Amino acid sequence: MATRASGRTVGGLRSLSLQAPAVTLLLIWMLVPLGMTLWFSFQRYNLLMPGMGGFAGLENYRYLLTDPALWSSMGTTLILVGSVLAISVIGGTLLAVLYQQDFFGRGVARVLAISPFFIMPTVSALVWKNMMMHPSNGVLAWFNGLFGLPAIDWFSSYPLLSIIIIVSWQWLPFALLILLTAMQSLDDDQVEAARMDGAGPVAIFFFITLPHLKRAISVVIMIQMIFLLTIFAEIFVTTSGGPGLATTNLAYLIYIRALLEFDVGGASAGGVIAIILANIVAIFLVRMVAKNLED
Amino acid sequence: MNNASTQRRVGLAILAWTITCLIFFPIFWMILTGFKTEAQAVASPTLFFTPTLESYVEVQGRADYFKFAWNSVYVSVGSTLLALLIGIPAAYSMAFLPTKRTKGTLLWMLSTKMLPPVGVLVPIYLIFRDLGLLDTRTGLTFVYTLMNLPIVVWMLYTFFKDLPKDILEASRMDGASTLQEVLLLLIPLTLPGIASTGLLSVILSWNEAFWSLNLTSSSAAPLTAYIASFSSPEGLFWAKLSAASTMAIAPILIFGWLTQKQMVRGLTFGAVK
Amino acid sequence: MSTLQLKQITKSFDDTHVIKGVDLEVNDREFVVFVGPSGCGKSTLLRIIAGLESASSGDLVIDGKRINDVGPADRGLAMVFQSYALYPHMTVEDNMGFSLRLAGESKEARRTKVMEAARILQLEPLLDRKPKALSGGQRQRVAIGRAIVRNPSIFLFDEPLSNLDAALRVQMRIELARLHEELDATMIYVTHDQIEAMTMADKIVVLQGGEVEQVGSPMELYHHPCNRFVAGFIGSPKMNFLPVETVNADADGVEVTLPGGRPCRVPVTAGDTRPGAALELGIRPEHLMLDDEGPLEGEIQVIERLGGQTSLYITMGETLLTLMADGDVSHRVHDKVRFGFEPGRAHLFDAEGLALTSLERHHLAGLKRQDHRG
Numbered sequence: 001m002a003t004r005a006s007g008r009t010v011g012g013l014r015s016l017s018l019q020a021p022a023v024t025l026l027l028i029w030m031l032v033p034l035g036m037t038l039w040f041s042f043q044r045y046n047l048l049m050p051g052m053g054g055f056a057g058l059e060n061y062r063y064l065l066t067d068p069a070l071w072s073s074m075g076t077t078l079i080l081v082g083s084v085l086a087i088s089v090i091g092g093t094l095l096a097v098l099y100q101q102d103f104f105g106r107g108v109a110r111v112l113a114i115s116p117f118f119i120m121p122t123v124s125a126l127v128w129k130n131m132m133m134h135p136s137n138g139v140l141a142w143f144n145g146l147f148g149l150p151a152i153d154w155f156s157s158y159p160l161l162s163i164i165i166i167v168s169w170q171w172l173p174f175a176l177l178i179l180l181t182a183m184q185s186l187d188d189d190q191v192e193a194a195r196m197d198g199a200g201p202v203a204i205f206f207f208i209t210l211p212h213l214k215r216a217i218s219v220v221i222m223i224q225m226i227f228l229l230t231i232f233a234e235i236f237v238t239t240s241g242g243p244g245l246a247t248t249n250l251a252y253l254i255y256i257r258a259l260l261e262f263d264v265g266g267a268s269a270g271g272v273i274a275i276i277l278a279n280i281v282a283i284f285l286v287r288m289v290a291k292n293l294e295d
Numbered sequence: 296m297n298n299a300s301t302q303r304r305v306g307l308a309i310l311a312w313t314i315t316c317l318i319f320f321p322i323f324w325m326i327l328t329g330f331k332t333e334a335q336a337v338a339s340p341t342l343f344f345t346p347t348l349e350s351y352v353e354v355q356g357r358a359d360y361f362k363f364a365w366n367s368v369y370v371s372v373g374s375t376l377l378a379l380l381i382g383i384p385a386a387y388s389m390a391f392l393p394t395k396r397t398k399g400t401l402l403w404m405l406s407t408k409m410l411p412p413v414g415v416l417v418p419i420y421l422i423f424r425d426l427g428l429l430d431t432r433t434g435l436t437f438v439y440t441l442m443n444l445p446i447v448v449w450m451l452y453t454f455f456k457d458l459p460k461d462i463l464e465a466s467r468m469d470g471a472s473t474l475q476e477v478l479l480l481l482i483p484l485t486l487p488g489i490a491s492t493g494l495l496s497v498i499l500s501w502n503e504a505f506w507s508l509n510l511t512s513s514s515a516a517p518l519t520a521y522i523a524s525f526s527s528p529e530g531l532f533w534a535k536l537s538a539a540s541t542m543a544i545a546p547i548l549i550f551g552w553l554t555q556k557q558m559v560r561g562l563t564f565g566a567v568k
Numbered sequence: 569m570s571t572l573q574l575k576q577i578t579k580s581f582d583d584t585h586v587i588k589g590v591d592l593e594v595n596d597r598e599f600v601v602f603v604g605p606s607g608c609g610k611s612t613l614l615r616i617i618a619g620l621e622s623a624s625s626g627d628l629v630i631d632g633k634r635i636n637d638v639g640p641a642d643r644g645l646a647m648v649f650q651s652y653a654l655y656p657h658m659t660v661e662d663n664m665g666f667s668l669r670l671a672g673e674s675k676e677a678r679r680t681k682v683m684e685a686a687r688i689l690q691l692e693p694l695l696d697r698k699p700k701a702l703s704g705g706q707r708q709r710v711a712i713g714r715a716i717v718r719n720p721s722i723f724l725f726d727e728p729l730s731n732l733d734a735a736l737r738v739q740m741r742i743e744l745a746r747l748h749e750e751l752d753a754t755m756i757y758v759t760h761d762q763i764e765a766m767t768m769a770d771k772i773v774v775l776q777g778g779e780v781e782q783v784g785s786p787m788e789l790y791h792h793p794c795n796r797f798v799a800g801f802i803g804s805p806k807m808n809f810l811p812v813e814t815v816n817a818d819a820d821g822v823e824v825t826l827p828g829g830r831p832c833r834v835p836v837t838a839g840d841t842r843p844g845a846a847l848e849l850g851i852r853p854e855h856l857m858l859d860d861e862g863p864l865e866g867e868i869q870v871i872e873r874l875g876g877q878t879s880l881y882i883t884m885g886e887t888l889l890t891l892m893a894d895g896d897v898s899h900r901v902h903d904k905v906r907f908g909f910e911p912g913r914a915h916l917f918d919a920e921g922l923a924l925t926s927l928e929r930h931h932l933a934g935l936k937r938q939d940h941r942g
Contacts, residue, residue, distance in 0.1 A: 014473070015397075018388035021381045022448060023400065029441040030407045036418035095314065103308040109315040111552050115322055118551035120502035122522040123540040127325045129526070130533055137337045137533075139324060173318065181559040219563040230411045233504030233519065237526035251413040251505075258417045259509060271414035282409035461653035464620050469667035469718070470641030483657045 034275070040268035047262035060269035069245055069253060070270070074277075077249040080164060081228045087168040088224060089217060092175025096213075097205060099176070100183050110180065117173040121233040128166045129155065129238045159239050159246045166234055171227075175220045182216035183209070222285045229278055250274050322544075328537035336533040350538035360539060363521035367543075369432050370507075370517055371500035374439035375493050378447040381440070383489070386451035387477060391463060401452065404445040412442075412505050423510060432515045435507060439500040447496055453560055454488030455481065491557035494550045501547050518543040570631060570644075570721035570754045571596050572617065577626035579612055579778075586612050588778040589626070594722075594756060594771075599748050602758045603765040604775035605801070610758045611726055613775070617756065618647050618724050630721065641667075646715035647724040650731065652707045654699040654714075660686075661695040664713045685716040688750065705736045712744075716751065725757040729764060741767055762802050766790070774798050784933075791930035796921035799850050805879065807850045807915075808889045814845040821927060822916055824849060827884055830863035834914045836924035847924075850915040853879070853890040858897065862908025864889075868901055882907070 044056040064070050099110050116124065132139050133154035141151035154162040186209065194208050230251045235241055241248035241256065248256070254274065258267030316323075328336050330346035354360050389397045419438070420429070428434030458481065466480050482489065504519040511520055522543060525536040551558070572594040579587040587609045594600050602610040615621040617628065619640030628636050635643050654663050662669075664685060665678040673681075686692045689709045699707055708728060715723055728744075729737045745768055748755055759765055765772045766786045774781040774789065774797075782794045786802075793799035799807050812824040815831060817838035824847060826832050834849070841847070858880075866884035873895065880891040882905065891907060899905060916924045 015388040015392035015394055018384040018392075019400065022385035022404075022444060025381065025441060026404060026407050026444060030410060033415035033418040033422070034410070036421070037415055040417060098307075098311055098314070101307055101311070103304065103311050105308075105312070109311055111555075112319040113315050114555060115319060115548060115551070118498060118502075118548050119322065119544050120519050120522065120547070121504045122519045122526075123325075123544055124321070126522060126525055126536060127321050127540065130536065131324055131328060132321055139320075169318070169321070177555060178559055178563060181556065216563070223563070226409055230413055230505065232413070233508060233523065236504075236508060237523045251411065254413040254416060255509070258420070264417050264421070267417050271411075271417060274411045275414040278409050278411045278414070282406055285409065459651055459653065461649045461651045462655060464640075465647070465649055465653035465714075466655070466666070467620065468618060468640050468645070468647050469714075470670040475670060480655060484655075 037268045037271045037275070040264050041272045043265050043268075045264040045268075047264060056265055060265045061272075064266060064269045064273070069248070070250075070273070072245045073248045073250045073253040076160065076245070076247065077229065077251075079160065080167065080231060080249055081225065083164050084167045084171055084228055085221060085224055087164070088172040088175040089220060091168075091172045092179050092220065093210075093213065093217070095172070095176045096179035096183050097209065099180055114173040114177045114180075116170050117177060119170065121170065122237050124170055125166055125234040125237045128162075128169070133162060155239055156243060159243060163231075163234060163238065163247050166238070167228070167231060171224055174224070178220050179213055179216050182213055186212045225281055225285065229274075229281070250277070325537045326541050328534055329541045331534050331537075333532055333534045336537070350532075350534040351542075354535050354539045354542070360521070360542070363516060363518050364542070366432060366435075366511075366515055367501055367517035367519075370435045370439060370515075371497045373432070373436040374443060374500050375447075375496040377436065377440040378443050378496055379451075379489065379493055382444060382447040382451050382492075383477065383482070386448050386455050387481060389448070389452050390455035390458075391460065401449065404448055408445050416509060420509065428510075430511045430513065430515045435510060435515055435517070438506050438510065439503060442503070442506070443496045443499055446499070447492055450492040450495065450560070451485075451489065454485050454492070457488075458484055488557065491554040494554045495558050498547050498550055572722060572754070572756070573627075573629040574613075574617075575627040575629065577613070577616060577623045577628065579609075579616060579621065580624045586778050587616070587623075590775075590778075590780055592773060592780065592783065594754060597752055597754055599745075599755045599757065599768055599770045600773060601765040601769035601771070602756065602773045602775055603760065603762055603801070604781075606760055608775040609778040610760075610775045614647075614724055614726055614756060614758045617722075618645055619643050620647075641670075644721040645724055646718045646720035646722075647726065648708075648711045648715050648728045650727040652699075652711040652728075652731075654707055654710055656699050659696050659698055660691060660702070660710050660713075663699065663710055664717045666714070667718050681717050681719075682713075685713040688716065688747070689713045704732050705740060708732065708740060709743075712747070721754065723751075723753055723755040725755065727759055728757075729759070730761070737764075744768060763804060766802070772802075774801060776801075785935060787930065787932040787935050791933050792923070792926060793850075793915065794923050796848065796850070796917045796923070799915055799917070799923065803852055805853045805890045805892070807852050808856065808887075809917075810849045810851070810884075810887060810889075812847050812849045812916075814841055814843050814847055816843055817841045821911075822847075822924060824916070826863050827887070828863065828865055832863060832911055832914070834911050834916050834924075835927040836916050837927060839918075839924055841918065841924065846919065848917040848921075850917060851909050851913060853892045855909050855913040856889065856891040856907055857909060858891070858893055858899075858905060859908045860906050862906040864908060865904065865906045868899055868903050868905060871899065871901055880905070 041060055042056055042058070044054050044059070095113065099106065099113065103109075130138070133152075135141055135151050135153040138151075138154075140154070144151050152158070190208055191204060194204050199207065231249060232251045232255065235247055235249065235252050236255075239247040241252045250270065251274070254267050254270040257263045257270060327342070329350055330348070331344055332347055332349055335344050389401060423429045423434050426434075428437070462484070463476055463480060466476050471479065501517075502519065504523070507517050507519045508523060511517070518539075522536070522540055525532070525539070572592075574590050574592040577587055577590045578585065590613060602613060604610050612621060616623050619635075619638065623636060627634050630643065655666065658666065661682055664682045668678045668681060682695070683692070686695060689712060691706070691709055691713055694702060694706060694710075699710065702710065708731075711728070725744075729740050732740060741764060744757075748768075757764075757768065769786055771783060772786055772789050773783050776797055782789060782798045784792075789798060789802045793802060796809070800809070810827055812826055812832075814822060814824055816823040819838070821833050821835040822838050822841055823831055823833045826849070832849075864884060866882035866889065868880050869883050869888070870881040872879040872881075876895045878893045878895055878897050880893055880897075880899065882889045882891055893899075912928075915926075918924065
């Protein structure tokens with residue numbers, strides 16, 4: 001029995017000591033700020049008013065939850081995440097099917113098509129804002145001009161749509177990259193068997209390809225969700241959340257409260273809400289990954 | 296090859312290339328604009344102009360472009376090396392000395408990625424302010440290390456899992472210590488995987504814009520923040536913006552093209568191969 | 569001198585008991601084969617000996633010293649893995665010299681030892697190649713060479729031939745037997761292939777469900793299996809089993825009624841078998857003979873002609889029997905045939921599956937492989 005106990009513990013200890021740095025750092029990285037955010041959210045704490053400290057109870061939350069800005073920013077977040085997800089997953093799947101076909105220069109075309117994913121968000125936002133969507137000198141305005149149509153001032157007329165276009169342009173290639181890779185592991189025999197069974201291209205897509213991509217699609221949704229919930233730079237360099245609150249998502253709202261209005265208490269309360277929202281999503285996502293881990 | 300099928304193939308190629316061009320156009324246009332003068336850049340769009348390196352020269356000359364670029368390199372490479380240093384032992388033990396807790400630990404690491412940065416922006420900002428880490432490369436490097444650590448561990452874990460256990464056991468029979476196992480076998484044998492993990496980590500850090508915009512102002516600001524400074528109305532120099540942007544994205548674009556395949560595995564936690 | 573003793577070794581993973589108390593003696597220079605169906609614990613047992621797994625309880629003794637807490641490299645053992653486990657980034661020479669390098673031996677000393685092993689295995693022309701550039705058989709030899717270089721007291725083999733094709737397997741089998749003779753070392757060999765066990769072993773250990781079923785020389789296991797499992801596992805094609813009923817049991821053997829009603833007296837000790845007890849009669853396919861006067865009758869279902877031999881698959885009521893006949897038999901499918909056997913060749917198993925001991929030991933049952941050498 002002595003051997004058993006010592007054998008177990010030694011192995012366990014070794015594995016623990018190797019993981020310790022990573023686990024400890026992440027634990028600190030997660031718990032300390034989390035605890036502080038929670039603490040601040042119950043405090044009266046504004047960097048501009050140093051004398052006004054003290055326990056605030058639920059005041060920050062009450063203020064925040066009755067603030068229409070919170071609800072509008074949550075709505076904006078949902079619309080942004082939902083539409084970008086829809087565009088990138090549906091578009092990505094269709095494009096993956098297209099780029100899976102054999103055509104001239106396929107390799108180059110694939111590489112070009114996934115490129116936007118590697119562009120830093122501030123660059124892509126500025127390129128779109130200044131060179132594509134600019135009302136007087138942008139390419140889109142020029143294009144409209146070719147047909148005698150009036151130029152559109154994208155960021156004042158359709159601010160949220162503009163952001164959605166920019167973010168989708170970055171993330172659709174990501175979905176394409178993942179789905180295309182997943183597609184390559186599709187068994188040719190399976191497709192041929194289906195063809196022998198009389199399935200046309202559409203039937204093959206719905207009964208063979210799509211089920212095969214299910215897992216990849218779920219992973220795409222998960223990863224994008226993580227990043228899309230906290231879209232920041234694209235808003236920061238284009239609309240700064242405006243006009244009004246039209247493009248202010250939760251992340252941007254907290255940024256405004258904390259670093260522009262210096263209301264640490266209020267921003268922290270917003271942070272807590274963002275964390276709770278993210279956790280609701282995360283519970284489903286982690287479960288999904290855990291299931292993927294099984295096989 | 297019959298006629299209908301040829302037609303179909305040509306149609307397919309045209310469709311695919313049209314879409315490709317549409318997707319790639321903004322990047323193409325940006326690169327093109329970088330070779331224009333400021334006057335040409337705001338003029339009516341045209342493909343035909345005399346290319347000039349004027350903007351590149353100017354960008355490099357003024358505004359300490361290289362200071363920002365150096366910050367980007369420092370922070371992304373530094374954080375990647377640190378993350379690998381911490382991540383390799385952790386991934387090794389998870390892949391080769393799994394315990395009942397291993398799976399839970401992996402999932403927990405992933406869940407830290409789901410904590411929205413905005414949720415902890417305020418405390419991190421204040422801690423950094425009190426520790427004097429605001430606007431320092433050290434501070435940003437540290438944040439990026441922790442930001443990428445879960446992905447690095449996951450990705451290494453999936454690559455390590457692919458290495459036959461037998462080989463490490465054989466080395467144990469041959470008398471290798473844990474350190475020798477890692478240095479003489481694990482690292483050389485999984486080098487391509489470790490390299491693509493590193494590249495992905497560099498890419499993610501290089502392109503990161505939330506922390507860099509909020510935690511740096513001038514001396515430690517990387518390229519993301521530098522490019523963002525072009526958003527102010529007085530910074531509207533399109534050709535220069537394009538030239539600076541092209542330089543900022545070029546290395547990452549090339550890294551990305553080179554590692555796309557392995558990156559998929561890492562980004563999807565091994566679920567898609 | 570290298571002997572190995574296992575004393576009440578057990579191994580559990582969580583609540584699964586993989587090894588349930590194994591006792592075993594391995595003598596110096598013996599070739600011991602662990603054989604059993606997959607999942608029987610044979611590989612785990614080998615890995616416990618190697619030190620890659622720790623035993624949950626029990627003692628592991630090499631040359632009189634308890635080595636449970638000694639690390640795998642310090643036990644003086646070498647292991648050849650099923651997958652060969654060659655280091656893909658090293659040349660053959662570096663693969664073989666790796667353990668010496670870790671032990672801090674000089675380049676020259678390494679070279680000498682590697683060359684010696686390479687000579688034994690005829691690997692000299694391949695020393696600069698990487699494993700990728702080798703054939704399966706060559707990789708196998710490198711893996712063995714890596715073991716030889718360490719000059720271990722005991723060689724461990726974990727299903728080393730299972731990744732080779734049939735022809736190469738036969739060749740490597742011969743080579744391993746030759747190697748055993750040349751190195752004069754103790755070897756422990758794990759396989760699920762009973763032919764490998766029969767051809768190479770001095771001593772076979774038959775395992776099932778984490779327990780030792782029988783230990784003995786190949787001929788002993790073949791002629792005197794101690795239970796129904798060993799009887800069915802050793803020998804190819806598998807032994808046939810027939811339900812029979814005891815008529816009489818005395819000092820001259822046990823008389824049973826065969827299916828079809830004819831009696832048959834098998835020369836085994838009766839033990840506490842009483843008339844009327846249901847038993848199982850085991851008879852190997854090679855011991856069944858076509859015989860128009862034979863006590864058994866059945867219908868041929870399938871005929872496999874191998875040239876020199878013909879396998880007949882015969883149904884007798886619900887039971888399917890295999891009969892190895894001469895290559896020249898001219899029977900056809902669906903023929904009714906009569907057949908029989910020499911009673912001395914038959915085995916009887918009681919309701920628990922235990923064999924009734926033969927009255928006479930087979931004259932080869934005590935044969936050791938060394939005895940072939942004279």
